[in-house]
Amino acid sequence: MATSTVDPETAARIVETADALFYTRGIQTVGMDEIRSTAGVSLKKLYAAFPGKEQLIAAVLAGRHDFWEQGIRAAVDAADGPRAQLLAVYDFLESWFGDDTFRGCGFINAFGELGATSPAIAEIAREHKDSFQRFVAGITALAVPDPARAEELAAQLALLAEGAQTTAAIAGTTEAAVHARRAAAVLIDAATR
Known part of the structure; x- marks a missing residue:
């Protein structure tokens, strides 16, 4: 993170600039000099x-994690009951996929570019994905009384969300979220019978 020699506003501008450049063009194609000049x-x-x-x-990636958590949390908090909360995850995805700047999951992108050469970046990506898995598991535990079934459902729902992100980035449409939501509803209903 930024040191005390740089004011927080400048550090934030640098991060915002780097995020836009990395997300649009890829991490390895953007050099520090371009970030410097673009951030001014x-x-x-x-x-x-x-x-x-x-x-x-x-x-x-810390900023992307905060964006993700705030978006998911807001969607889930607006829903009533565990089933609706689980499905709200996919509603958030559909909204995100519809954003003109959407280029896929920043963590998957970073892992794809650097996961084999940067253990630190690979670990950040893994922790982000684990965090989402734990979040979904917390909701499924409320929906499914059997802990083993709840854990399996959480893994399945998280996998649907991850697959939807990748598919939406490649396809350039929001349809992956719609299909993932429908599949999630089937899985939730089967697990809660």
Whole structure:
């Protein structure tokens, strides 16, 4: 994260700039000099805030994690009851997929580019996915009294959401969320019978 020598506003601008560039064009194709010039900061300030590209990528992914958690939480909190809350995950996905800037999951993208060469980035991506799995498991535990069935359902629902993200990024449509939601409803209903 940013050091105390760089004000939080400047650090945030650097992260926002890097996020937009990485998400649009890919992490490896964007250099620190381009981030510096696009953010309008000196190279000295950029490296004072983020001593290396990996630290900047980690900050970008932290922001993506917060975006994801806030979006999912808002959708789930607006739904009434565990079944509706589980399905609200897919409603959030449909909305996100419809955004003109949607280019897939930033964590999957980062893992695809750097997972084999950066253990730190691979771990950040894994933790993000584990966090989502735990979140879904918390809701399925409310919907399905049998812990083993709840755990299996959570894994299935998370897998549907992950697959929908990848499919939507490639297809460029929101249909993957609609299909995933319908499949999720079938799985939820079968598990709660």
